[in-house]
Every structure is written in C-alpha cells, then in structure tokens.
C-alpha cells in the first residue's frame with residue numbers, strides 16, 4: 001500500500017512537471033512555424049481594381065491598420081482587444097520599403113492573406129489578423145493593387161512596428177487549437193450577380209464573414225464550409241462593448257419573431273447603410289454601419305439571408321442602455337452608445353482626441369456627431385441625425401472637447 005502511494009505520488013509529480021514544462025515551453029517558445037506559401041502571382045494594376053480594392057479594404061483592413069496620428073495604415077495599438085489575449089498592435093502595411101510591406105512581393109502578400117503564415121519568418125500570424133481563405137482571387141488581387149496604389153492612406157510611412165505581449169492563453173490557442181488555413185487548390189471566382197442568392201452567399205460568407213459574429217460560437221466555426229458552423233446565422237453570442245457592457249448578437253435567419261423574418265429589403269438596406277436599426281436604435285459596437293457596400297451587395301445579402309435554414313435562436317436582445325449613473329454630457333455619451341465604440345476615454349475603436357482641434361466651432365462639432373457622412377463619406381459610425389436631438393448633440397460636443405483636453 002505504501003509503495004503504491006509512493007508510485008502514485010511520483011506519477012502525479014511527473015504529470016505536474018510535464019505540465020509545468022509545457023507551460024514554460026508555451027511561454028518561451030516563439031509562435032509555431034510552418035513552411036511559407038508564396039504563390040507565383042503578379043497583380044496587374046488597373047483603375048477598376050484599385051477602386052474595388054479600396055472599397056473592400058475600407059471595410060476589411062483599414063479599421064484595424066489605420067493609425068489616427070499618421071492617417072495611413074501604419075499600424076496601431078488595438079485598443080478594442082479583450083485583455084485576456086494581451087496587448088496587440090497591428091502592423092505597418094504602408095508602402096515603406098522596410099517598415100511596411102513595400103518590399104514584399106504580390107505572392108508573399110497573397111500567401112499571408114490566404115494562409116496566415118508569415119512569408120518571411122514562417123511564423124503563424126495570430127488570428128487577430130484575419131485570413132481570407134474563401135475570398136475570390138479577383139477581390140484579393142484588387143486589395144493588393146490598392147496597397148500598391150497612390151491612395152494617400154497607403155503612402156510609405158516611416159513607423160516602426162511595435163511588438164505586442166500575448167498572454168499564455170493566446171500562445172496556447174496558437175499552438176494547440178489553431179492552425180494555418182490551406183491555400184485553395186484552384187482559383188476562386190466571384191459568382192455572377194445573375195443569381196442574387198448565390199452572389200449574396202459569397203458576399204455575406206466569404207467576402208465579409210457576417211456569419212463569424214452571427215453564429216452560435218466562435219470556437220465551433222468551419223472556416224472552409226461556413227454553412228457547417230454551429231448555429232449558422234442564428235446569433236446568440238454576447239460581445240463586450242468598449243466599456244464592458246454585454247451586447248447580444250441577433251439572429252439573422254428569417255425567423256418571424258427572433259430573426260429578420262418581418263424585415264423588408266428596404267428596412268435591411270436602410271439599417272445597414274445608415275447604422276440605425278429597424279427599431280430606431282443606432283447599431284451598438286461591434287456592429288458597424290456598412291455604407292461602403294454597394295446597393296447590389298446589400299440586396300444580395302438580404303436575398304441570401306432569407307434562404308438560410310431558419311433557426312429559432314433566442315429572442316433576447318440587448319436591453320436599452322440604462323440611464324447612466326453619470327449625468328449631463330457624460331451621461332449622454334454613455335446613453336447614446338458613443339462609449340461603446342469610442343471607449344470611456346475617447347480612444348477606443350476610433351479616436352476622438354483630434355476632434356477638438358479639427359472642429360473648433362461648436363455647432364460644426366455637433367453637426368459632425370449627427371451627420372458624420374458629410375464629413376467622412378466612408379464613415380462606419382452610425383448616422384445619428386434621425387434619432388438624436390440637436391441639443392443632445394451640442395452637449396455631446398462639449399463632452400468630446402473634455403475628453404480631448406484630458407489628454
């Protein structure tokens with residue numbers, strides 16, 4: 001008996017040592033490496049490609065890579081990253097020869113975007129940098145053509161990349177749970193718009209990955225065949241906004257009460273392009289307004305969503321923001337959902353800290369808040385005019401100035 005206990009003790013000790021060794025390994029080892037994939041492509045630039053690539057990149061790349069100081073895609077701290085994953089910086093993807101991607105070949109860019117393997121180091125790039133493994137070659141080549149274009153936002157910027165500090169959880173996920181995606185075996189084409197439902201399937205799933213947030217669980221998604229993801233388009237996850245309030249992700253299937261069953265196409269397009277929901281509430285973070293989508297893309301997504309198998313999901317939706325404990329302008333800033341995107345300090349997913357200098361006139365700043373599209377036609381901030389009084393906007397402008405002065 002005594003001997004058995006000794007053996008058990010030793011065995012347990014061994015398990016602990018192995019576990020500790022694994023933890024130490026995770027902590028000290030670099031991200032796992034793979035053989036880089038560098039397809040032989042050279043992207044010919046045409047004005048159409050650049051324009052198409054720019055439109056896609058504004059929805060798919062710029063929010064993460066644009067630095068508000070340089071106004072180029074020179075990389076920044078990802079202020080909206082959940083702390084469980086550590087501190088994360090996006091990278092300089094301007095045309096700078098050494099700091100940016102100016103020295104990369106088209107094949108290196110395509111390989112990274114498809115697989116997630118860094119073409120220079122072979123390291124697996126953390127999943128904060130999305131992979132575009134189902135996107136059509138024409139779309140990705142257009143994005144590459146745009147990265148090479150004379151658009152001021154990609155102009156060479158001499159900004160050094162900052163290394164982040166990933167947590168043990170991140171390192172564990174990168175080594176044990178996640179792996180690079182495979183290069184598609186043949187060219188992928190954009191489906192014809194002759195069949196709106198087919199085109200919509202491509203746009204919603206493969207171009208903008210709407211299912212990624214609107215399905216049951218991030219951990220149970222099929223990157224190759226999105227339709228096999230758990231609770232496909234049935235919603236149900238909750239996501240924290242930038243001040244930690246839980247936002248519920250709704251069901252987008254055609255369920256009559258819990259989904260989009262009663263939405264008309266016009267209501268859908270209106271909500272997507274203004275960021276004001278059918279119920280008159282502005283979209284909450286992280287749901288962006290999608291006014292950079294073409295009318296055709298909007299119509300196609302709507303047609304496709306109506307064809308997705310209906311799921312009941314749960315009827316819950318995020319309760320209205322409670323009247324904040326804060327009164328006055330700061331209270332309004334929380335109540336209208338500004339804090340959800342801009343954070344309590346105004347830094348968040350888009351920075352407010354330049355607004356004071358940019359819009360010295362109070363009535364102009366209030367107008368920016370109600371009619372952002374006038375000042376930035378490509379904005380993904382909701383167009384508040386129809387749901388916010390001018391006097392609230394005036395008070396909010398005051399609060400924005402307070403945030404700027406606290407810096």
Ligand code: HEC
Nearest residue numbers: 057060061064088089090091093101125126128129130143
């Ligand atoms: C959700 C945020 C996010 C989006 C969206 C995003 N990126 Fe990134 N990207 C990152 C982060 C974070 C990194 C750095 C990852 C790391 O730590 O290595 C990165 C890295 C990169 C790199 C590697 C640069 C280098 O020097 O290692 C390239 C190239 C790149 N992104 C291009 C793009 C393009 C093109 C798009 C749009 C098609 C895009 N990214 C969309 C967050 C994002």
Ligand code: HEC
Nearest residue numbers: 208210213247248249250277282283284285286287301318
């Ligand atoms: C980053 C995660 C995320 C992505 C990506 C995303 N959504 Fe959403 N979506 C949300 C959240 C969260 C809400 C709830 C917002 C709220 O409560 O105001 C939402 C709300 C909506 C609504 C309102 C539905 C209702 O019943 O209130 C529609 C419509 C919608 N999304 C469509 C889309 C489409 C189409 C796409 C792809 C182009 C998309 N979403 C991509 C997170 C996301």
Ligand code: HEC
Nearest residue numbers: 285336337338341350354355368369376378379380381396
């Ligand atoms: C869904 C996210 C979101 C919400 C909610 C939101 N904003 Fe914004 N806001 C942005 C983004 C992103 C920008 C940068 C322009 C763009 O791309 O839309 C911006 C830009 C601005 C600007 C201009 C900054 C500049 O330097 O030009 C002001 C001012 C502003 N927001 C104030 C507000 C106020 C006040 C509220 C609440 C009523 C609010 N925002 C709600 C995302 C949001």
